[in-house]
Amino acid sequence: ELQELTTDVRGFEAPVSMHPGAVQQRFIDEMKAAAVNDLAPAVAEVIVGTEQPYLQVVFDTRIPAMADGRVAIVGDAAFAARPHAAAGSAKAAADAWALYEHLGSHDGGIAEALKLWEPGQLALGNQLVDRVSAMGARSQFSNTWAPGDPDLRFGLYGPGK
Numbered sequence: 001e002l003q004e005l006t007t008d009v010r011g012f013e014a015p016v017s018m019h020p021g022a023v024q025q026r027f028i029d030e031m032k033a034a035a036v037n038d039l040a041p042a043v044a045e046v047i048v049g050t051e052q053p054y055l056q057v058v059f060d061t062r063i064p065a066m067a068d069g070r071v072a073i074v075g076d077a078a079f080a081a082r083p084h085a086a087a088g089s090a091k092a093a094a095d096a097w098a099l100y101e102h103l104g105s106h107d108g109g110i111a112e113a114l115k116l117w118e119p120g121q122l123a124l125g126n127q128l129v130d131r132v133s134a135m136g137a138r139s140q141f142s143n144t145w146a147p148g149d150p151d152l153r154f155g156l157y158g159p160g161k
Helices: 025-038 041-049 088-105 110-140
Strands: none
Touching (some): 025 041
C-alpha cells in the first residue's frame, strides 16, 4: 500500500516524499472525504481547502555502527527517529557533546576515542527508536494513546528527561 501511495502522478515511485502536485488525485480525494467524515469540522476545513497536498513518509532508521576509524556519524545520519518524543535535535546535540568529551579526555587518538564513544551513543539511539516506535504503535494501531499519559512525554533519555 505504501508503494502505491508513494507513486506519483507520472507513475514514478517517491519512497520518501512527494512535493505538492505529485500526489495522485485519487488519494487526495480519499483524504478529503475521510477528513469530512472523521475529523472535527475545523480540521476538515483545512484539509479540504488544501489545494495541493504533499506526502512525507515518517519512518525510523538506525545503523549498527557510528564510528569507523576516524569517522563518526552523528544525529539523524545515525538514527532518524519519528518525531513523537521531540528528541531529534537533542539526540544530535547529545552525540556531539559526548563526542567532544571523549575526544578531549582521551589521549589514545581519535579512532580509540571513537571506539569508547560509540557504545553509549548506539545504546541511546536504539533506546530512542524503540521508544518512539512504541509511541507510534500506541497512536496508530493499539489506540492506547491517552492525553496526559506520563509515558508519552517528550524527552531524549525517556519521558520528560
